[in-house]
Amino acid sequence: MNDVALTPQATKELFIKMVVDAWNASTNQVTKIFDDLTDDQLKAEAAPGRNTGVYLLGHLTAVTDRMLPLLGFGERSYPQLDKPFLATPDKSGLEIPSIQELKQYWKEVNAKLSAAIAATEPDEWFNKHTSVSAEDFAKEPNRNKLNVLMNRTNHQSTHYGQLIYLKPKN
Amino acid sequence: MNDVALTPQATKELFIKMVVDAWNASTNQVTKIFDDLTDDQLKAEAAPGRNTGVYLLGHLTAVTDRMLPLLGFGERSYPQLDKPFLATPDKSGLEIPSIQELKQYWKEVNAKLSAAIAATEPDEWFNKHTSVSAEDFAKEPNRNKLNVLMNRTNHQSTHYGQLIYLKPKN
Numbered sequence: 479m480n481d482v483a484l485t486p487q488a489t490k491e492l493f494i495k496m497v498v499d500a501w502n503a504s505t506n507q508v509t510k511i512f513d514d515l516t517d518d519q520l521k522a523e524a525a526p527g528r529n530t531g532v533y534l535l536g537h538l539t540a541v542t543d544r545m546l547p548l549l550g551f552g553e554r555s556y557p558q559l560d561k562p563f564l565a566t567p568d569k570s571g572l573e574i575p576s577i578q579e580l581k582q583y584w585k586e587v588n589a590k591l592s593a594a595i596a597a598t599e600p601d602e603w604f605n606k607h608t609s610v611s612a613e614d615f616a617k618e619p620n621r622n623k624l625n626v627l628m629n630r631t632n633h634q635s636t637h638y639g640q641l642i643y644l645k646p647k648n
Numbered sequence: 649m650n651d652v653a654l655t656p657q658a659t660k661e662l663f664i665k666m667v668v669d670a671w672n673a674s675t676n677q678v679t680k681i682f683d684d685l686t687d688d689q690l691k692a693e694a695a696p697g698r699n700t701g702v703y704l705l706g707h708l709t710a711v712t713d714r715m716l717p718l719l720g721f722g723e724r725s726y727p728q729l730d731k732p733f734l735a736t737p738d739k740s741g742l743e744i745p746s747i748q749e750l751k752q753y754w755k756e757v758n759a760k761l762s763a764a765i766a767a768t769e770p771d772e773w774f775n776k777h778t779s780v781s782a783e784d785f786a787k788e789p790n791r792n793k794l795n796v797l798m799n800r801t802n803h804q805s806t807h808y809g810q811l812i813y814l815k816p817k818n
Contacts (some may be wrong), residue, residue, distance in 0.1 A: 484774065484789065486656030492774075493663045496795050500802060525695035525813040604654070604662075619654065625666050628798070632670060632805040639809030643695040 490600050497624050498595055501631045505588055508538065508634060511641045512584060517577050524640040529568045531644045534637050535580045536563035543587040545630060548607050549623050551594035556583050595627075660770045667794050668765055671801045675758055678708065678804060681811045682754060687747050694810040699738045701814045704807050705750050706733035713757040715800060718777050719793050721764035726753050765797075 484492065512520075512535055520531035529537075540559035546552055562572040575583070603624040606615035615621055654662065682690075682705055690701035699707075710729035716722055732742040745753070773794040776785035785791055 486659065489656065489660060489663075489774065492790055492792075493794075496790050496798060499790070500798055504802060525698075527817050528695075528813055604659070620662055620666050620669065622662075628666060628670055632674060632801060635802040635805040636809035636812075639806035640813070642806075643698055643810070647697050 487600065490604070494600055494603050494624060497628050497631075501595075501627050501634075502592075504631050504634045504638065505542075508638050508641065509584070509588070511638070511645065512581060515644055519644050519646075520577055522644060524643045529640065531641065532574070532577060532580065533563065533568035534641055535577070535584060536574060538634060538637060539580060539584045539587055540564050541630065541633065542591055543583075545591060545626065546587075546594065548609060548626060549594070550605075550608055551591070551598075555587060555590065559583070598623075657770065660774070664770055664773050664794065667798050667801070671765075671797050671804075672762075674801050674804045674808065675712075678808050678811065679754070679758070681808070681815065682751060685814055689814050689816075690747055692814060694813045699810065701811065702744070702747060702750065703733065703738035704811055705747070705754060706744060708804060708807060709750060709754045709757055710734050711800065711803065712761055713753075715761055715796065716757075716764065718779060718796060719764070720775075720778055721761070721768075725757060725760065729753070768793075 515531060520535065523530050524534070536559055539556065540563045543554045543556050543559065546554045559575075562570065562574045566572060574580075604619075604622045606612070606621060607623050607626045610618075610621045685701060690705065693700050694704070706729055709726065710733045713724045713726050713729065716724045729745075732740065732744045736742060744750075774789075774792045776782070776791060777793050777796045780788075780791045
């Protein structure tokens with residue numbers, strides 16, 4: 479009773495569900511931490527000398543925002559986050575938005591991405607993302623949109639492991 | 649030039665490659681950290697009051713070892729790791745193997761898992777894993793072996809984010 483006979487289309491949809499479910503689970507975990515942490519907890523470093531919660535909030539918001547054009551889902555909302563949260567390390571002294579603004583941006587970019595994910599046809603996920611050339615994609619068809627979502631889930635999980643350290647110890 | 653026409657079998661093999669590549673990339677990252685850290689660095693806490701590197705090494709080894717029976721790949725090698733590294737938090741005072749032994753176990757369980765992954769036929773990945781009943785799997789065919797590998801990659805990435813903190817700061 480181990481085998482399942484799935485049509486090719488059902489197999490595709492199953493795989494998309496697996497990847498989207500994993501992304502959503504990771505995003506929900508991270509959102510819960512951002513919601514639960516106080517401003518003072520977010521301003522602290524995850525470990526001595528490492529990134530603060532505020533930096534990780536801005537960093538993950540910028541990365542999710544950038545996924546919109548990368549996946550062909552349209553314009554991003556907050557390109558001004560790249561300089562302080564992607565191009566520059568934490569504690570650079572650059573001016574950054576307030577924690578309340580960053581939390582609002584986080585919810586907005588995720589709502590926009592979720593809506594675009596829900597509106598994407600199954601076959602579209604197997605097309606190339608916008609940072610790979612048609613020539614390279616012909617050779618490496620694994621460099622598709624679904625793979626971007628899967629790899630960004632792993633990136634987000636890496637930072638989730640660090641954000642946990644901002645919560646009070648049990 | 650966006651579209652690719654893949655046969656159903658090629659589509660399946662593409663999914664499998666995406667998931668296995670992500671697992672391998674994560675495992676290689678973690679292995680490199682374990683190889684690079686000195687024993688003293690591994691004995692340290694990733695952040696004050698949090699898990700030590702030694703605990704994370706034992707924990708990840710136990711989780712990978714358990715994947716062998718979970719994926720129907722055969723017997724696991726080190727069930728004795730479950731008590732100190734899964735059932736019990738760090739600094740329990742339980743007797744544990746030496747760091748050198750744990751590092752050896754880490755390499756062994758990963759070599760065994762890699763060999764089993766390489767020997768797995770594409771269709772087999774879409775069968776149920778051994779912890780889900782046939783009835784539940786009929787309703788939720790996403791609970792297949794490939795999904796286990798994808799979710800374990802995220803789990804491993806979470807701890808990778810913590811292990812980074814054991815490395816000296818740049």
